Amino acid sequence: xxxxxxxxxxxxxxxxxxxxxTTADDFAxxxxxxxxxxxEGRTSGFEHKVIEERIDPKLSLASAKTIISIAVAYPHKLxxxxxxxxxxxxxxxxxxxxxxxxxxxxDKLNRLAEGIRELCKDYPLEHKAMVDTGALVDTAVARRAxxxxxxxxxxxxxxxxxxxxxxGELITNLDIEPDQPVDYDCGDCNRCIEACPTSCLxxxxxxxxxxxxxxxxxxxxxxxxxxRKKIKTVIYGCDICQIxxxxxxxxxxxxxxxxxxxxxxxxxIPFLELTNGTFKxxxxxxxxxxxxxxxxxxxAIIALANAHDKTAVVKLLEIIxxxxxxxxxxxxIWALGEIIKRPTDDMIAFxxxxxxxxxxxxxxxDNVLKTWQN
Numbered sequence: 001x002x003x004x005x006x007x008x009x010x011x012x013x014x015x016x017x018x019x020x021x022t023t024a025d026d027f028a029x030x031x032x033x034x035x036x037x038x039x040e041g042r043t044s045g046f047e048h049k050v051i052e053e054r055i056d057p058k059l060s061l062a063s064a065k066t067i068i069s070i071a072v073a074y075p076h077k078l079x080x081x082x083x084x085x086x087x088x089x090x091x092x093x094x095x096x097x098x099x100x101x102x103x104x105x106x107d108k109l110n111r112l113a114e115g116i117r118e119l120c121k122d123y124p125l126e127h128k129a130m131v132d133t134g135a136l137v138d139t140a141v142a143r144r145a146x147x148x149x150x151x152x153x154x155x156x157x158x159x160x161x162x163x164x165x166x167x168g169e170l171i172t173n174l175d176i177e178p179d180q181p182v183d184y185d186c187g188d189c190n191r192c193i194e195a196c197p198t199s200c201l202x203x204x205x206x207x208x209x210x211x212x213x214x215x216x217x218x219x220x221x222x223x224x225x226x227x228r229k230k231i232k233t234v235i236y237g238c239d240i241c242q243i244x245x246x247x248x249x250x251x252x253x254x255x256x257x258x259x260x261x262x263x264x265x266x267x268x269i270p271f272l273e274l275t276n277g278t279f280k281x282x283x284x285x286x287x288x289x290x291x292x293x294x295x296x297x298x299x300a301i302i303a304l305a306n307a308h309d310k311t312a313v314v315k316l317l318e319i320i321x322x323x324x325x326x327x328x329x330x331x332x333i334w335a336l337g338e339i340i341k342r343p344t345d346d347m348i349a350f351x352x353x354x355x356x357x358x359x360x361x362x363x364x365x366d367n368v369l370k371t372w373q374n
Contacts, residue, residue: 022069026056063126064171067136069145073254074095075252078265093237096287097286138156145178148161153245163245213240214238228306231302233303235300237288266283266300269304305334320333323356326361330361331364337372
């Protein structure tokens, strides 16, 4: 029986946009660059820690013979815009619109595995499903399985769906003829490298992850001054290197799950009023929620400053006055200095009287007072 053809048909039924097959041979060629990224401090810290497991599928499934790579396309334009209200809105990048892609992919991989088990009743299927929290490097698997090529921005790009694809894989003990990598690539195009505001792209498909704005919106603590204005009004993620990619021009991908435009572009001031409970209730199902409320609220304060939203001043003063979270307080002091260029005597007195032994708060307070005095 044509098991490969049947699995391809099954994938279509399940709503998998693209499927490819590759051997469970190792990815030894990755070892040098993975180790260099760790040694040079270019990793985000979110990667799987054991490099041997990242390059050898058989360490995840001893009987591995074939890896089935799947891609689920998602849109990069909102199906409907959120309504205009009195509040300025922030942006969450497209990979975090709709239901958390880990759930979307896990569901499709589970259904694929169940379907394959039905097809191979006489063969005891062994498998291990993975999304980006697993050991293997999804992009390397997808490239070898013919889903697309790895662009200079480090993302897998296909002619059909551009780079707006969620990736996952099923390591199996099946023996299936592998697919070939695609025969197209970036050529001499460098648009993503030129467009990246932090120069985090190295040009060979790797990056300094710590300089990526997506990482900056997820990192703890104070955001470095260098990155604050560069995030503009984005409170989670970054897709500048995708927006400028010629392969994404004219792409109109289907929904991977239902999208609520109010969650894709949340009102910033109400976002700062969310409690842990209301944040989980409202935003808990999106991928960006994994980082928790506090970091995204820090980003929302920065976004208000970048939007020069004068209506936010009252909320910023309240954050500083209550001082419930030192990172929020320090960021709000900075934001105040960005929005108010000609402070009243009362405003200067208010900031001067901010009393704290927190070094971030002290630094931002002193910087704002210095700027205002000048």
